[in-house]
Amino acid sequence: MSETQGRQRRTRLASRRRTGETTPIRKILVANRGEIAVRIIRACRELGGIQAVAVYSDADREALHVRYAEEAYNIGAPSPRESYLNIGKLIDVARRSGADAVHPGYGFLSERADFAQAVIDAGLVWIGPSPDAISRMGDKLAARELMERAGVPIVPGTQPGLNNGALRHEASRIGFPLMVKAAAGGGGKGMRIVREEAQLDAALASAHREAEAAFGDGTVYLEKLLEGARHIEFQILADMHGNTISLGERECSIQRRHQKLFEEAPSPFMDPDLRQRMGAAAVAAAQAVSYVNAGTIEFLVDAAKNFYFLEMNTRLQVEHPVTELVTGADLVKEQIRIARGRRMGLVDGVSISGWAVECRINAEDPYNNFLPSIGRVTVHVSPTGPGVRLDSGIYAGYEVTPYYDSMLAKLIAWGETRGEALLRMRRALAEYKIMGLKTNLPFHQKLLDSTNFLAGRYNTQFVEQHMELRGDEMGGGRAEAAAIVATLVEHQQRQSALQFAQQPNRRASNWKWGGRR
């Protein structure tokens, strides 16, 4: 599409919006990879034949999202900077494929205002909030000021762009413990806890380094650490017709190094009054930036049920399925509907039904400091049955590479009550079989065995305080059965090797050892 065509199309879009006509979307470029790309492609299919265009790096030719999409285009080397973060290449693929809209998923370019702007400038529909809303919320410090003005409570912290000397000075004013956070951050990258002054310099240096590597912007700031607080976030949805609604909360306090591992909706900590007040604050926060599309307001809630604005994620969240299961909404389809300029399907708000829980299944070894694990998935048996949903980006034979996030899949369970959802999750975890690399499945099983967790007594410190897994605790109460199975497999292999040499016609497998007792 030439620049003139782009301009003409923009004018057309603008006039359609004015006349209330909706913008057609027939082909969506999914500017992401892994499970979220698959999730978006599924929504495209369900919306009656919206074509999905996948992009892939050299490392992802065999990835599931490429297999699922109608079309797929290579966008370069495995390093995200060369591929999934390369705006020019993505816009080029959108043009070549004839896509009329772009969905960014989460991570990568999803919260980059310049990408949203580039998409719009190319005459395409951006399935997300305006570049202005992204940049105002993306600058975590400006967002704090904005929220303060909008009457939303904020956590004590520092001003933007301070040098290390000033940060040191401010640190003693805020008091320890505190957090070093990346201004461009998210997902726990470039984030450090500092418990005493002596640790501050090292934390500033490493947070700066990690933020620089992850976001290309090493700016950091300080925020008071509220210990024993819970991380509770509100999903909002806003359309171009002035409707902004809250879809209730998600509880995300089970984290390790600020990476969420388990989420649930609703929160066991919530009461109707607090939900009403926090939901109203979330809607006010979104309206303060004239927000349109799906977004999430993250809050910290202390033991006295005071809540503080943490940040707004101007995109779809990893954990959006728990909200979908308790509200019945399909957030990705709503995003597309809103981007088309239509009225959202939930103008009358939503009611919460039952309970949903989600486990993030990561390629990480819980017995070895959660070290990432790579390799070929040899076995992938998905849990099925009532109330179970699996959003996965892997399959048996798929190779997990070191270039991207270690999250492989999300396992989600729904129940009438929290108890039923958790028991169902426990059942599903036991059914889930992934072999070939280490996963954090044992972590989730141990979590679901913890009585404090089952009783809903947990906060953001829970994993550090209660969830250390030691190598000698590996396995469960069926060691004898495991020993017998492994020995029989070993024996079978030796016998078949022998038989192959001596008696090639004898059958080698599936024999029975008699119980002649």
Next chain:
Amino acid sequence: MKYQTIVNGQTFDIEINEDGRVLVNGEARAIDFRALRQGELYSILLDHRSYEAVVDERDDLYHVLLAGDMYEVQVTDERSRRLASAFMAFGDTGGEVSIRAPMPGLIVRVPVSEGEPVSKGQTVIILESMKMENELKSPRDGTVHHVHARAGENVEQNKVLVTIA
């Protein structure tokens, strides 16, 4: 054939006879064992108790996934055990341990130097991979013998980064 099988620090003496009888720690057990997919998925009825097991053999260990729990199982027979104990006589236990890159990545920092004493659990390498900084720790007390990596270096999987003597 007599096997000694170790799992979770527990040792089982398992004897599989020519006539198909299986003795576990000297006791005869009723076992119906089926390979549902050879080398991968197995079903066992152990005294009529039904288990499904996914088995993966890697690094001389069997990784057995059973009812959602993973077991690392080491199976040895008498002959290989005698061989192993002969090697142990050379005093392998106090030797060098190598800390290898568990995956390809970028060395962010090497917080130790050669000759420096380290204690078990102390971070010796910070490796960036999968978008995270990962701390590699010393598996035991000792002295840093060699440092084979420097900050800023890209390393391949399994490269020896530090040796502890």
